[in-house]
Amino acid sequence: MSELYELTAWELAGLLKEKKVGSVEITNAVLKRIEEVEDRVNAYVTVTPDSALEQAREADRRLAAGEAGPLTGIPIAVKDNMCFKGRKTTCGSRILANFVPPYDAAVVELLRKEGMVILGSANMDEFAMGSSTETSHWGPTHNPWNLEATPGGSSGGSAAAVAACEAIVALGSDTGGSIRLPASYCGVTGMKPTYGAVSRYGLVAYASSLDQIGPFGRDAKDLALLLNVICGHDPRDSTSVPREVPDFTTFLDKPVKGMTLGMPKEFFSKLDNPDVERCIGEAKSVMESMGISFVELSLPHLDYGIAAYYIIAPSEASSNLARYDGVKYGHRAEGFTSMIDMYCKTRAEGFGPEVKRRIMLGTYALSSGYYDAYYLKAAKVRSLITQDFRKAFETCDAVFCPTSPTPPFKIGEKIDDPIQMYLTDVFTIPVNMAGLPGIALPGGLSADGLPVGFQLIAPHFEEARLVQLAAAFQRETDHHLKRPPL
């Protein structure tokens, strides 16, 4: 018999419904697991056991009263960039180390409404800028499969928490791959929904036109349940799209036979890692055996994704992060001589090197004389990338590709080489540029026993198709059932 913390959300929901177990019992099991492994993994910035148990008791009351939703009583970790009324929300940064929001993010409201048990805030790269969760002010998160490896980033804490069984499910955010990369590196399933599908209200902004909140879980079914909770229109977010949200669980058992997946040659020609090539090849064979066909296609502007992204995202970030100035909230330096000196010292002390680098880069790209050459050019290339995908979806149902060029890399390996770090996201960034939904799911282990994932990308608002494909794949495989030897 597995421990409670090893089960999926839907398995636990079944036990709760059958009254075989209570939410307090589940929550205690997970809190105990956190106590056991957290000092090795560092998946959390904050764990709030008292609050979690109180929510669990309330969940049990709702379950007893028959007022429960499908995920009532299930423990969840929330990335530290989603505002939490009355509890510190730091975005992995010193500049917000003591910030206590006076309001809840839209998704936090939705989790509360569902009666989920929020365990605490998951660690992340500072302001979600990073691909390894090493830039957090609270120290790096370690990959549960190998503590010397990174869990990927920027939602490394959320992915590691689910992989290490320190949470049943989790929420992350994805601006250039920040859900899909850590999902792949930690051997869990993670999805970035379509831009506009989940409210960004209360998500601390990194790059507003690219940021999107999404779920982590142990399998596609958990993702479907969590998508049902968080997707939907929010009038407080002007970029939230008003539309009918399907019940994603109804797509779990739909057949996939006869579907076509596209393989962008711009991606596959770059593969030079044997572990990734093997896992990708095996996943493709499995899906072919399920009656899915594959076509090669060309998305000619994918190669420019990283260059365009690292103009657009830092440009938006340079403006989004201007508000951290030591006036209204957050860190303020001491010993300044003037207003401008206070600003400059506060920000120099409050932000880490990667955040400063991106602020400088974005400021430069928007500055007088450079706007056309950088920001405007990148925004045009973004149009071309989006058009490429639109064209691709004329010949396939979804795009199939790796999530990352390599299995998880070592902590410290790329931290001083920004370009190498940026190239980690070569396969995930174009999805954000076009605002598409993408899912990352486990595809096996490397020779060193580290997880390797792959990615499926669907047209706008076709998250359900990704759930359908992922669920079908996971019926045929057991990669997602493997647990790290912690």
Next chain:
Amino acid sequence: MKITSEEVDYVAVLGRLTLEPEEKIKYQSQLDDILKYMEMLSEVDTDDVEPMAGPVELYTPLREDEVKPSLQVDEALANAPEREGSSFKVPKVIE
């Protein structure tokens, strides 16, 4: 160099960041590498391409002109590094 040391200084002031001399040298060289990488964008023919500001192809929604309660003053100021009465307090701003 794609970015001069003066430009690094200029950008640091615009972005309100104090940089130590060694940081300045490091950032200049890293930004230079990154900007060199971005030169590849000049290969792309973007004549007649509309720039894309975001993925949602709708128009901005409008809110009704209805007043809702503001925060309590103490909530608004709860995170203030320094306050005086119900105002945020900052070093003297000279115009």
Next chain:
Amino acid sequence: MEYEPVIGLEVHAQLLTDSKAFCSCTTRFGAEPNANTCPICLGMPGVLPVLNRKALEFTVRMALACNCTINEMSRFARKNYYYPDLPKNYQISQYELPVATGGWVEIETSDGPKRIALTRIHMEEDAGKLIHDDQRPVSYVDLNRTGVPLIEIVSEPEITSPEEAAAYLRALRSMLVYLRICDGNMEEGSFRCDANVSLRPKGSTGLGVKTELKNMNSFRFVQKGLQYEIDRQNTALENGERIVQETRLFNSSTGVTASMRSKEQAHDYRYFPDPDLLPLRVAPELVEQIRGELPELPAEKRERFVRDLGIPGYDAGVLTADRDLAAYFEGTVELFPNPKAVSNWIMTEMMRKLKGEENGIAECPVSPQQLADLLKLIDDGTISGKMAKTVFEEMFATGQGPDVIIKEKGLVQVSDAGELLSIVNEILDKNPGEVSKYLGGKTQLMGFFVGQIMKATKGKANPAMVNQLLAEELKKRG
């Protein structure tokens, strides 16, 4: 060389919406600092803006009144600069694609009417307020005003004198107030003006180096500031100096403009499309609906008053400068159809009384009905014009109608010929010496007799009848 000034004005007008531009906090003034703030206008991490429909409609109203082209699609952009009264350290504004472009405003000049062309009208959010401590090196930040909707009205550089600038501002202000979208209060900052000023050789068409003038918070200061700046540039150019492009602050106590020696480097606002807001669409149907609801504007009204009512141009201008005053005038004329008499009374007695009143005609205690009643009483001889002034004072002070006041004070004019005749003869009998002097040719003594009669009747005698009767009776004694 002789130079001529070229002036372009940027006017900011606060819109009279109930809630702020991008959040639901109240726009009301006078609250405790930071009492009207929420996570959104405080620029807290994670917050997002949603545009106020009313703010858009008000903007379109003004744009249509100024003959602008409404752009069906426009965009919000971020203007990035650090200032403690700007919590996000960027202002949501519009840059490349404003709501409205082109258009014009007609002003009256000494050479007749002139059209000042507009470049654009765009929407943006206001900043908060800083209060500087006199004793200590600190400032206090109040963000209550942060996020109040503004429109910025940008003129082409077509204004050629401080007087024209003032006329243009008055025209804009009265339009905004007419449209009920701004209270137009310059002192309180709900109507603000920055000016770009340059000089060029007279008769040439190019533009010289300009300076930007700020901090002129009354019509008088705008004129003074512009004149100072024009003179300063003139002297500089005559001395062979170059004009430096810079921002200068007008000091209202010294009347001088001085360069803002800000530590901040050259302004580099790094405008880019605000990714938190989608493109703004103003549907043609909405434009037509708002066009249909536009009131008659001051310029049209003035023309109609002159043309149809025979009011002199200057008076028509004063009457139409304020929508409420014009309505008051028209309301009175409806009840007393002598526009000139109504206009004369409003232009003199009414304006004198309203001078010190904060809220103008809106809070005038005398209703159009009461004023019309008063004018009727003069017209039918019940009271004299002079008495009417006393009655009006009383009406203004008490809010009572003229009938009540006249009755209470016994002010009805004595027009009974028999009664007056006996008083006239009584006075003449009492003053035989003056009568004989008068008859001897000292006709200026007429005034003395009138005075005596008025004294005897406590001013109630009908002056016209007194004059007539006196002349007749004196003649009889000759």
